[in-house]
Amino acid sequence: MTDKQRHSWVSIRDSIREMILNSTYGPGDKLPRDEEFAASFGCARSTVHRAMRDLAQSGLVERRRKGGTMVRRDPVTRATLNIPITRLEVEQKGSTYGYQLIRQSVQPSSPAIMANFALPEARPMLRVEALHLADSRPYIFEDRWICLETVPEITSVDLTRESANEWLVRNRPYSRCDLRLYARPGTPIDSEVLQSTPGDALFVMERTTWIGEAPITSLCAVAHPGYQLFTQG
Amino acid sequence: MTDKQRHSWVSIRDSIREMILNSTYGPGDKLPRDEEFAASFGCARSTVHRAMRDLAQSGLVERRRKGGTMVRRDPVTRATLNIPITRLEVEQKGSTYGYQLIRQSVQPSSPAIMANFALPEARPMLRVEALHLADSRPYIFEDRWICLETVPEITSVDLTRESANEWLVRNRPYSRCDLRLYARPGTPIDSEVLQSTPGDALFVMERTTWIGEAPITSLCAVAHPGYQLFTQG
DNA sequence: GACAATAATATGTAGCTACATATTAATGTA
DNA sequence: TACATTAATATGTAGCTACATATTATTGTC
Incomplete structure (x- = not known):
């Protein structure tokens, strides 16, 4: 016994x-x-x-x-997604990583971004549009908004050399991260940036992060056609 | 001190x-x-x-x-996805859930399914194609393969009444779950089942589960246009 | 009976000890 | 030098105690 x-x-x-x-x-x-x-x-x-x-x-x-x-009355499948820094994701596949800053400007947060952060009013943000490349081919296009009140240092970072993705991950922890995944047909703008066919099915990842209650960044990453996201145990 | x-x-x-x-x-x-x-x-x-x-x-x-x-030299963003039973997902949105068995047959596992399970040779499986509905509108179409050696009881389940999704979640635990997410353009077959426009961008979730080393089920779930997958803290 | 104060209860956490396990470093021997 | 053996070391786990915390149940008072 x-x-x-x-x-x-x-x-x-x-x-x-x-x-x-x-x-x-x-x-x-x-x-x-x-x-x-x-x-x-x-x-x-x-x-x-x-x-x-x-x-x-x-x-x-x-x-x-x-x-x-x-x-639990309603069992759920819980899967953990590993979302690495895009550069490392590319390099891990054996490809050469490239990065290209497309546009950068200070703007008040758009209604969509305010909604993502659940902000009652607009705040000054740095909007950064950039392209990640794998073997010189478009890999992921990201349209990112960074809250200047929470991350003022970002203005002194040279975003033509280092991606905001990488700088933030390495320098700004977050306490909360919301993720939204979906598919949408490529617009003419997408197809120009990603060199894809308009109307192609594109995989979109929207990610919004906070530190405490303070918004850090919200981004919409559009992947090239054929992109897949895996889980890993 | x-x-x-x-x-x-x-x-x-x-x-x-x-x-x-x-x-x-x-x-x-x-x-x-x-x-x-x-x-x-x-x-x-x-x-x-x-x-x-x-x-x-x-x-x-x-x-x-x-x-x-x-x-860690390469920080990763780890996000946990909650994938509920489809019925509960639909009901939680306040919609009425519907379910429709489309086809069901015993087949040897296809090469794609064997690859998902990393099986060296084909095994007898039950293939179930079914449609989940929200307010009588197509919600998710699933093409599922169930390993008959691991789950022989499935043959005695009336899959016209209960979805394989639900039965498996409630009756078969898994020790490993692989998930793959991507977007693909809708085929004519998709558009027929999902009542969508051919070429539309569709969100696809592939899920493969094992208990120990034994394969349980592998499925490809295609969501209706507009579907989004969230994280939840 | 309504409602506030109090007790009871199950999980959550902090601290301690002892030992297990995996891996590296050191040592001994042919 | 090569290789097996042994020691050292940092994390991992099991068991214990004591107390914290959140929530439910009970009790007391009006």
């Missing part, structure tokens, strides 16, 4: 997950308290806690203080 | 992150050992460990036993 072998939190997690999946506990059910699980498994509460944290993070259960742990 | 206030792992994490970002420690640098950080912060090693785990998971640092902790 009280075998003194040590149980890893991974095995405890898998046991609990197994129980949920073979319907010992169904969707919406309340699971036993951590302590009870610990007693039944013959391990410490901290080990069960570690396992439960993992299950909660992966979306299988939901935990609330005092409320206990419940099996 | 030795103030006995307790430090939360979150504040420790933020302090370390701050140091990395203001270049106290630069990309590629080796960070002090956990114990040293603990001593300098005046907290326990376990607290530093907790903080470090979080930084490692978010992609800012990399840890190796004995090797120590290093600031």
Whole structure:
């Protein structure tokens, strides 16, 4: 009974997950308290806690203080996307990276950008349009807005040499990042910049970041036709 | 000096992150050992460990036993996608969900599917083509292959009533999930099923799952024009 | 009965110890 | 020198205690 072998939190997690999946506990059910699980498994509460944290993070259960742990009624697939700096993404594929600043200007934030940041009123921003190249061919076109109040130093960065993407990633952490992915047909402007056919299906990534409540940057990145985004475990 | 206030792992994490970002420690640098950080912060090693785990998971640092902790040379943006069951996604938007089985047949896995699973040879699979509807309008069309060796029970499920999506999520856990996202122009077949214009830009999600080494399902989900995928914190 | 104050409860966190594990560095031997 | 053995080291995990925090249930008062 009280075998003194040590149980890893991974095995405890898998046991609990197994129980949920073979319907010992169904969707919406309340699971036993951590302590009870610990007693039944013959391990410490901290080990069960570690396992439960993992299950909660992966979306299988939901935990609330005092409320206990419940099996989520609506299981979700959680996938982690790794979005590297574009230069590294290109180089990792064995291609030569190129970068081209197209336009740069100070503007009040557009309504769309204000919406992304949920700002009630316009703020002065630096708008940077730039093209990333792989082997001299257009790879990703980005239209980026940088909040000058949050990142005043950006004005003294030479964006013809270093991409705003890279500078921000290396110099500005963010505490929140919203991502939106969709497809849209290429406009004539797209096709000019990306050297693609108008009407082609283009993959678009919109990314908005904050540090605390302060907006940092919001960008719309349009990839060349054929671009794919992967998950990686 | 030795103030006995307790430090939360979150504040420790933020302090370390701050140091990395203001270049106290630069990309590629080796960070002090956990114990040293603990001593300098005046907290326990376990607290530093907790903080470090979080930084490692978010992609800012990399840890190796004995090797120590290093600031990643190539910071990545890690975003977690929540992919709910399609029915719930539709209902959450306040729309009425509909489901329609289009075709279903047992086939040996196609080369493309074998590639997704990295299978050396074909296996018998159930291919299910189905349409998810929102307010009676096409929402997502999915072309799914289910491995019959791993999921033999699927043959006894009435897929005209319950979607394979839902049944699998509720009954088959997976240990690995590969995701691929891209845009492609709609074919005449797409436009027929999705009632869209041929050549329209369509958002495609390919998802392949395994339990252990055993393949479960691989599917290609094509969304209606205008579909967007979000992250959620 | 309505509502505020209080107690009970389950998870969350911090700190400690001890040991496991992976990897590098040092050492010994042919 | 080459190679296997051993030691050293930093992170990873398990177990314990104590306390914090959020939320629910209970109780008391009007």
